[in-house]
Every structure is written in C-alpha cells, then in structure tokens.
Amino acid sequence: MDDDAHRRHAELGFDEASWEERYRIAPALWSGRANPQLVTEAADLPPGRALDAGSGEGGDALWLAGRGWQVTAADFSTVALARAAAAAERLDPGAAGRVEWVHADLTRWTPPAGAFDLVSAQYFHLPAADRDPVFARLAAAVAPGGSLLVVGHVASELHTGMPEMFFTAQQVAATLDPGVWDVVVCEDRARTASGPAGHELPVADTVLRAVRRR
Ligand SMILES: C[S@@+](CC[C@H](N)C(=O)[O-])C[C@H]1O[C@@H](n2cnc3c(N)ncnc32)[C@H](O)[C@@H]1O
Numbered sequence: 464m465d466d467d468a469h470r471r472h473a474e475l476g477f478d479e480a481s482w483e484e485r486y487r488i489a490p491a492l493w494s495g496r497a498n499p500q501l502v503t504e505a506a507d508l509p510p511g512r513a514l515d516a517g518s519g520e521g522g523d524a525l526w527l528a529g530r531g532w533q534v535t536a537a538d539f540s541t542v543a544l545a546r547a548a549a550a551a552e553r554l555d556p557g558a559a560g561r562v563e564w565v566h567a568d569l570t571r572w573t574p575p576a577g578a579f580d581l582v583s584a585q586y587f588h589l590p591a592a593d594r595d596p597v598f599a600r601l602a603a604a605v606a607p608g609g610s611l612l613v614v615g616h617v618a619s620e621l622h623t624g625m626p627e628m629f630f631t632a633q634q635v636a637a638t639l640d641p642g643v644w645d646v647v648v649c650e651d652r653a654r655t656a657s658g659p660a661g662h663e664l665p666v667a668d669t670v671l672r673a674v675r676r677r
Pocket of ligand 1: 516518540570586588
C-alpha cells in the first residue's frame with residue numbers, strides 16, 4: 464500500500480461500507496497465509512466443519528480446507544469474499560471446493576447452532592456493544608466436542624484510534640458458561656509483524672481456545 468492508501472485506511476471506520484472501501488483501495492490487505500495462532504491451535508485438530516468469522520481474504524479458510532475441513536467463511540465485505548474465492552481457486556482448486564463463501568453481517572446473522580467442530584474468529588474486532596452478542600452466537604455455533612478459537616490483537620503501535628474495539632482472551636472466557644466449556648488456552652502471545660514501512664514490530668495476540676463439553 465502507498466502512503467495515501469495507508470492514510471485513507473486509517474481514516475476509515477469499521478462499518479460495512481468502510482471495510483468494503485478498505486479492501487477496495489488496496490490490492491491486498493493481508494498476507495494470504497493462515498494466521499499463526501490458528502496454525503498453532505488447529506494443526507492437530509481432526510478435520511470437520513469449520514466456521515471462519517470475518518474471513519477477510521480467505522487465507523485461514525483455504526488453509527483449513529487444504530487440511531480437509533469443510534469451511535464456511537463469512538464476511539460482510541463482498542470485495543474480500545470475491546478476492547478470497549479467486550485466490551482459493553487459483554492456489555488450490557481442490558480445497559476451494561470445500562469452502563462456502565458467505566456474505567453476512569455477523570452482527571445480524573446467526574450461524575446454525577451446534578453445527579461446527581471449529582469456530583474461528585481471527586482479529587475480528589467489533590464495536591464493544593456488538594462483541595458479546597456476536598461472540599455468544601459464535602460460541603453457540605460450536606458442536607459438542609468442538610473448539611471456539613478467538614484471537615485478537617493486543618493494542619500496539621500498529622493499532623491506534625480504536626481502543627474500544629480491543630478485548631482480552633480473559634474477557635471472552637468470562638462470557639462462557641463453565642458448565643459447558645473447558646477453557647484450554649487463555650493468554651497473550653508475543654510475535655513480530657511487518658509494520659506499514661516494512662519494518663518488523665513486536666506485537667501480541669490475545670488467544671482464547673475453549674472446547675465445548677456438551
Ligand atoms: C481485521 S480483518 C481480519 C480478516 C481475517 N480474519 C484475517 O485474519 O486475515 C476483520 C474482518 O472482519 C470483517 N468484519 C468486520 N465486521 C464484520 C461484521 N459485522 N460482519 C461480517 N464481517 C465483518 C471485515 O470485513 C474484515 O474482513
């Protein structure tokens with residue numbers, strides 16, 4: 464992205480039109496690779512049905528499908544979904560056939576209850592008022608024995624101007640009924656990321672993985 468696109472990107476909000484514009488003004492927003500915490504947490508899970516909430520350009524969905532998962536990838540950006548579907552067809556047509564790309568606003572859409580062996584939300588930062596109800600619907604979509612994986616950014620130099628959109632793994636864990644869920648990961652993990660100028664920056668992810676008992 465050039466400097467103008469970066470400035471424009473930073474000025475945009477987080478509603479559907481803003482995300483659409485954010486994707487439209489850049490040829491690619493994300494690396495296309497699977498997110499590191501998804502790889503860490505899901506690499507050893509037996510493939511089943513997965514929901515990727517806020518699937519963006521589809522790197523996670525395609526990675527899961529490449530490992531045999533049947534994936535529902537949901538996002539409200541039509542640009543991102545089209546880009547993801549095209550990339551999937553180009554990179555791995557076999558796996559692409561295991562992904563259903565769904566245009567949905569997750570503040571309104573209720574995924575089918577108990578239908579997924581993995582529900583993953585990677586850097587799916589919502590306005591604070593939407594977060595608990597949306598995450599509750601995502602949790603309800605997990606099948607017995609399945610995993611809920613919620614990964615967020617811990618605020619850093621890369622993320623300014625949206626403090627109310629951050630959450631911690633502990634906050635998400637506190638919303639889960641302990642009679643239903645085993646929280647198996649609830650922590651922050653440090654890593655490095657490429658900053659806008661291409662230099663490496665220390666960042667951290669907040670990671671919640673919980674397994675539904677019943
Ligand atoms: C930070 S991006 C993360 C994309 C992807 N998970 C990744 O890690 O590469 C957040 C994504 O959530 C989507 N999103 C944000 N709010 C949404 C909503 N209410 N319903 C559906 N998608 C939403 C955006 O369009 C964007 O693709």
